[in-house]
Amino acid sequence: MTTTSHPPASRSGPGLQKPRVLFLLREYPQIGQTYIKNEIEALEQDYEIGIVTREAPGIPYDNHRPHSFAGTIEELVAAVQAFRPDLLHTHHLTELHLIGEVSRITGVPFTVRTHSCDTIALRRKGFAGRIRQMLRRETPPERSPWLRDALQAMESDLCLGVLGFPCARPWLIHAGANASKLIDCFPVVRFDHFHDRSANGDAVMNIGLVTEEKAMPDFLRLARKVPDRTFNLYAMGYRTEWLKARDAQLGAGVNMVDPVQPEDMPAEYKKHRWLVYTGDFARPTVGWPMAIAEAQAAGVGICMPNLRRDLIQYVGEGAGVLYDSIDELPAIVSAPVPEEMRERGFEQARKSDIERHKHLLTDLWDDALCGKLPDYRMIAEAAAAAGRMPAAGLATPA
Structure with a gap:
């Protein structure tokens, strides 16, 4: 239509x-x-x-x-x-x-x-x-x-x-x-609520419901490989306690953040340089999460698992990183977000406005x-x- x-x-x-x-x-x-x-x-x-x-x-x-x-x-x-x-x-x-x-x-x-x-x-x-x-x-x-x-x-x-x-x-x-x-x-997405071109902090974040298909233990593994960065996981759901136990076993040191009110989320995004979204490649059922567009609007760099061909349409050509393994990311999240990628992210996020x-x-x-x-x-x-x-x-x- x-x-x-x-x-x-x-x-x-x-x-x-x-x-x-x-x-x-x-x-x-x-x-x-x-x-x-x-x-x-x-x-x-x-x-x-x-x-x-x-x-x-x-x-x-x-x-x-x-x-x-x-x-x-x-x-x-x-x-x-x-x-x-x-x-x-x-x-x-x-x-x-x-x-x-x-x-x-x-x-x-x-x-x-x-x-x-x-x-x-x-x-x-x-x-x-x-x-x-x-x-x-x-x-x-x-x-x-x-x-x-x-x-x-x-x-x-x-x-x-x-x-x-x-x-x-x-x-x-x-x-x-x-x-x-x-x-x-x-x-x-309420683009204007998140749009902020000022400088971001240097932490790394992930966000979402703790389910098997979200593969959030991958985020813990990444945190363990990059000990000089702060990793924050905005986790929701009844399996959050299980994830906290996994973090303790790995010694990853990820901060598990309690649910945040929607009006407070723009400030949370600005603390971060990168958003690393995770997903299970064996069960590629992660969709088009709002967090991607919200983070792009806030100037955060995006790392999204390359689960399906359609995700490039959402993340945007050159507006984020589509990775095939979490092991590709330590060097990426340790570095600043390329300015061209950040600019493309702002424009890509507007499509969800x-x-x-x-x-x-x-x-x-x-x-x-x-x-x-x-x-x-x-x-x-x-x-x-x-x-x-x-x-x-x-x-x-x-």
């Missing part, structure tokens, strides 16, 4: 009513999911945004927006009735079927923004991966029931579009997605708003008549 950039005029002036968008989310406000936070903050000037979440986060971040909880589809539909949105929106491909059901019942059109974790599973496996899948008797993700239901919801006329990374397009199409509903989009590409989402919304908006009294009556839930649970706003 091709779009023309025409950012909406501000709807916050006197006498103007903002269109209403209800976010239906699985988990909010999780400190490791600033994707959603960034998007909401970039849109709330022009749209009246409501937020409904099904789950409480493990570690919430501060300064989040008001939200309510709804655990069942009945409760979600009731939330739609209460907020009276013009549009629905969610994050993650795995939520597509659910929002599609709510949309079908209520008649409110919807959009979806996918992430790395939910689309990269659809990447065609190599020979070793296919053998491992067969030995474990795993159902390929592209044949899973949840994806079948998601793709069916995507076919609805109420689905305005599904945003995803450019690399995810062929994986989704191979899985059966309607190509005309897919919109290529870089990650959601939500202020530059939010029109890819709002164009879909604005086009839908030109049509007829839902009649909530008819929705309530139709849903009750269909037996989806008791009529009492669908009290129509006065």
